[in-house]
Amino acid sequence: MPHRRSLPSIHADARPGRVKRARTRSFGSRLARWASITVLAFIVVTALPVLLLRWIDPFTSAFMLRERIAASAQGDAQYRFRHEWVDFERISPHAAVAVIAAEDQRFAWHAGFDIDSIRQAMEENERGGRLRGASTISQQVAKNLFLWPGRSYLRKGLEAWFTVLIELIWPKKRILEVYLNVAEFGRGVYGVEAAAQTYFGKSAAKLTRHEAALLAAVLPNPKRMRVDRPSRYVISRQQWILDQMQGLGGTAYLAQLESRTRLAN
Structure with missing residues (x-):
């Protein structure tokens, strides 16, 4: 029986592109998440003292x-x-x-x-x-x-x-x-x-x-x-x-x- 060559898989050829896009999306998601955390932390760190000083002198x-x-x-001895x-x-x-x-x-x-x-x-x-x-x-x-x-x-x-x-x-x-x-x-x-x-x-x-x-x-x-x-x-x-x-x-x-x-x- 003659040897039948298998056809190249379309899915196999597409897989590297999908992986690359998935990695890009994953990096973008992590970056967005860290940016959100950074912004939230900045708001909390700056707003908290202002909030406390509304009542604390x-x-x-x-x-x-x-x-x-x-x-x-x-070494300014005259400063008071x-x-x-x-x-x-x-x-x-x-x-x-x-x-x-x-x-x-x-x-x-x-x-x-x-x-x-x-x-x-x-x-x-x-x-x-x-x-x-x-x-x-x-x-x-x-x-x-x-x-x-x-x-x-x-x-x-x-x-x-x-x-x-x-x-x-x-x-x-x-x-x-x-x-x-x-x-x-x-x-x-x-x-x-x-x-x-x-x-x-x-x-x-x-x-x-x-x-x-x-x-x-x-x-x-x-x-x-x-x-x-x-x-x-x-x-x-x-x-x-x-x-x-x-x-x-x-x-x-x-x-x-x-x-x-x-x-x-």
């Missing part, structure tokens, strides 16, 4: 730690760290309105980013004007509490992310309370209570309009601007802040924060 911040470590590394947390109810309402008037007049209404101020800053910078930022109070809290200095895209992205988390999780009143307690008012002077005690010999609860405006006047650059020896520019800025406070309606402005807080709760 931070005893320090990334900015404070960095400054203290730098002073210690340099001053910080004391105080609840919002123990802070003069004038201080709260002053920092809003100075730093973020749309604070009660935006969701963490003041689009109008960003647009104005970009237009001014493009015209060759003085380079200025447009950071809101929420952005400054995110930056001071959690991040390092710099202008990299990574840091900017993290600042935006933490700002979103803070706005989602904290009521406006809590954001302002934390800001007033972590803001720098001079070298080694952090928070409005330490500032009030250092410069005026009184508690933050007893700050007057003029004292609060003077403290707020140095916020853009507290290492160069002095509360204890204010320059002409600082004094003129203090007066501008007083005018803005009046334009906002004075301490009545805080009622808007109360209403936003009730809505958030």
Whole structure:
């Protein structure tokens, strides 16, 4: 009987291609799974401290730690760290309105980013004007509490992310309370209570309009601007802040924060 050659199997020829496609799908599935796990872990790791700090008062911040470590590394014997947390109810309402008037007049209404101020800053910078930022109070809290200095895209992205988390999780009143307690008012002077005690010999609860405006006047650059020896520019800025406070309606402005807080709760 003549030998019959078997026909080549179509399935056998196709098998390597199927295996290759299966391996590709398997790799893609693993990659997608690990990407999902990484994203989920990032969300949990970053959201958890923000969630906890809605109710737990931070005893320090990334900015404070960095400054203290730098002073210690340099052996700066003159550096003195001053910080004391105080609840919002123990802070003069004038201080709260002053920092809003100075730093973020749309604070009660935006969701963490003041689009109008960003647009104005970009237009001014493009015209060759003085380079200025447009950071809101929420952005400054995110930056001071959690991040390092710099202008990299990574840091900017993290600042935006933490700002979103803070706005989602904290009521406006809590954001302002934390800001007033972590803001720098001079070298080694952090928070409005330490500032009030250092410069005026009184508690933050007893700050007057003029004292609060003077403290707020140095916020853009507290290492160069002095509360204890204010320059002409600082004094003129203090007066501008007083005018803005009046334009906002004075301490009545805080009622808007109360209403936003009730809505958030």
